Amino acid sequence: MNHPARYWHALEDGRIQCDLCPRYCKLHADQRGACFVRMREGDAMVLTTYGRSSGFCIDPIEKKPLNHFYPGSSVFSFGTAGCNLACKFCQNWDISKSRDMDRLMDAASPQEIASTAARWGCRSVAFTYNDPVIFAEYAIDTALACHAAGLQTVAVTAGYITESARAEFYAPIDAANVDLKGFTDDFYVQLCGAHLQPVLDTLVWLVHETDVWVEITTLLIPGKNDSDAELAAMSSWIARELGTAVPLHFTAFHPDFKLTDIAATPADTLRRARRIAQQAGLQHVYTGNVHDREGGTTCCTGCGAPLIVRDWYEILDYRLTPDGKCPTCGTALAGRFGAFTAPFGSRRIPVDIHRQ
Numbered sequence: 001m002n003h004p005a006r007y008w009h010a011l012e013d014g015r016i017q018c019d020l021c022p023r024y025c026k027l028h029a030d031q032r033g034a035c036f037v038r039m040r041e042g043d044a045m046v047l048t049t050y051g052r053s054s055g056f057c058i059d060p061i062e063k064k065p066l067n068h069f070y071p072g073s074s075v076f077s078f079g080t081a082g083c084n085l086a087c088k089f090c091q092n093w094d095i096s097k098s099r100d101m102d103r104l105m106d107a108a109s110p111q112e113i114a115s116t117a118a119r120w121g122c123r124s125v126a127f128t129y130n131d132p133v134i135f136a137e138y139a140i141d142t143a144l145a146c147h148a149a150g151l152q153t154v155a156v157t158a159g160y161i162t163e164s165a166r167a168e169f170y171a172p173i174d175a176a177n178v179d180l181k182g183f184t185d186d187f188y189v190q191l192c193g194a195h196l197q198p199v200l201d202t203l204v205w206l207v208h209e210t211d212v213w214v215e216i217t218t219l220l221i222p223g224k225n226d227s228d229a230e231l232a233a234m235s236s237w238i239a240r241e242l243g244t245a246v247p248l249h250f251t252a253f254h255p256d257f258k259l260t261d262i263a264a265t266p267a268d269t270l271r272r273a274r275r276i277a278q279q280a281g282l283q284h285v286y287t288g289n290v291h292d293r294e295g296g297t298t299c300c301t302g303c304g305a306p307l308i309v310r311d312w313y314e315i316l317d318y319r320l321t322p323d324g325k326c327p328t329c330g331t332a333l334a335g336r337f338g339a340f341t342a343p344f345g346s347r348r349i350p351v352d353i354h355r356q
Contacts, residue, residue: 003050003137005038007165016040020165021084021133022198034193035134037082049080050138053106054129056113058120058349062313064128064156065249065288067298068335069175069213071308072315072343075154076117076351078106079129080138085158086193087181088258089221108353110142114149116353124152124174133161136169143172152336159202160194166202175213175336177249178203182218182225183234191224191259200237207242213336215247217288220265220273222253231273235280244281245301245334250274251288271295284334302331313346 007020015026018033025033027040037049056078061070064077083090108116117125125146132139132155143153152174159178161169170176180203182188185196206214216238220226238246250273252265270287274295277285287295289312296310305328309317321327324337 002039002041002046002048005045005047006137006168007162008045010043016043016045018045019162020136021160022162022195023084024162033084034086035082035084037080037134047135047137049082049135051107051109052080053078053108054081055079055106056108056116056351056353058122058351059126060313060344060346061124061154062310062315063346063348064126064154064177065217065251065286066154066175066177066213066215067249067286067296067308067310068215068247068284068333068337069154070123070152070336070338071298071320072318072340073123074121074344075124075126076113076120076122076151077126077128078108078113079127079132080135081130082134083130084134084160084194085131088191089219089253089256091219091254091256106353110138110145112353113142114145114151116351117146117151118149120349120351122151124154126154126156128154128156131157131160133157133165133169136165140169140172147172158194159199159206161198161202163201163205166205170206170210170212173212175215176206177215177217178206180216180218180234183230183237184225187225191221200241204241207246214242215249217249217251218273219251219253220269221259222262222265222269224262226265226269226273228272228276231276232280235277235282238277239281244283246282247284247286247334248277248282249286249288250277252290267292298333300326300329300331300333302326303329305329307333315343318343 018025032039059077061073061075127139155173155176188194188196250270254264267290274285298308322339
């Protein structure tokens with residue numbers, strides 16, 4: 001069943017305009033936006049994927065990736081279908097680019113999602129796999145239900161949202177991993193069908209105007225966004241505009257969707273990017289999708305001691321105090337932390353929400 005949508009207004013020429021993302025799609029009768037899931041129905045806009053998911057899984061929080069948000073905890077993850085970007089390298093294209101609504105077989109209300117996550121002992125619920133901005137009404141209602149159940153909420157997003165919509169969307173969100181796909185507008189236009197500046201605006205607003213914990217991920221694509229100059233410019237911008245404590249994750253591309261003619265990202269590229277970011281002053285830079293213990297370890301910014309040692313999504317050693325401080329020198333680590341027992345590990349558990 002279609003759900004009434006927010007973030008739109010009528011135009012004088014008879015069309016209606018979506019005000020959720022910077023595409024500002026203008027729709028005639030029965031037309032869908034670029035995301036495919038927001039549609040004009042009569043004289044209003046509806047969300048066609050409310051209450052319908054492409055699947056539910058329990059993941060380690062490190063897989064989002066979030067390394068400074070309750071490390072070692074489990075997160076209940078789900079997404080829907082569609083996307084408001086058009087990335088030629090999409091690693092989840094079968095979900096985000098799907099126009100087959102029949103694949104959304106896992107119907108669930110916000111309250112069902114929250115109660116299921118709580119029963120499984122998850123600390124948080126993540127809106128992921130495709131961008132939650134396009135199912136904002138569903139994400140917001142689910143986030144509110146999660147808070148009522150004592151759960152944290154996570155948005156894994158490209159940050160492509162309008163200034164008018166972002167305050168309501170992020171109000172019930174506790175942590176966000178924002179995908180900064182590159183650092184040139186040409187990259188965004190040619191490979192993502194979007195623009196860079198709205199993403200930068202979202203990042204600055206999130207860090208300086210909200211209490212949302214923010215980490216950034218950049219998928220490095222050989223020859224496209226991995227030059228020393230671009231990495232240095234991006235890292236310097238993060239340090240200057242967001243602060244040196246914001247964690248940055250460099251992850252490896254693999255050939256997929258419409259970009260199958262480029263080889264997978266070598267591990268050395270990720271390590272090179274990490275060095276460049278550290279030279280720009282960033283304190284917490286990580287490598288992802290590779291076995292790299294050094295690139296996965298969180299160190300104290302005071303004394304340099306290793307505080308959380310990781311290999312991929314596995315936590316091998318954890319030395320933080322419950323209030324997130326170094327046990328050696330007492331320096332507080334940027335992030336959100338709590339009591340730590342046994343880590344969830346790297347496993348992924350598919351969940352049938354109606355068979356508990």
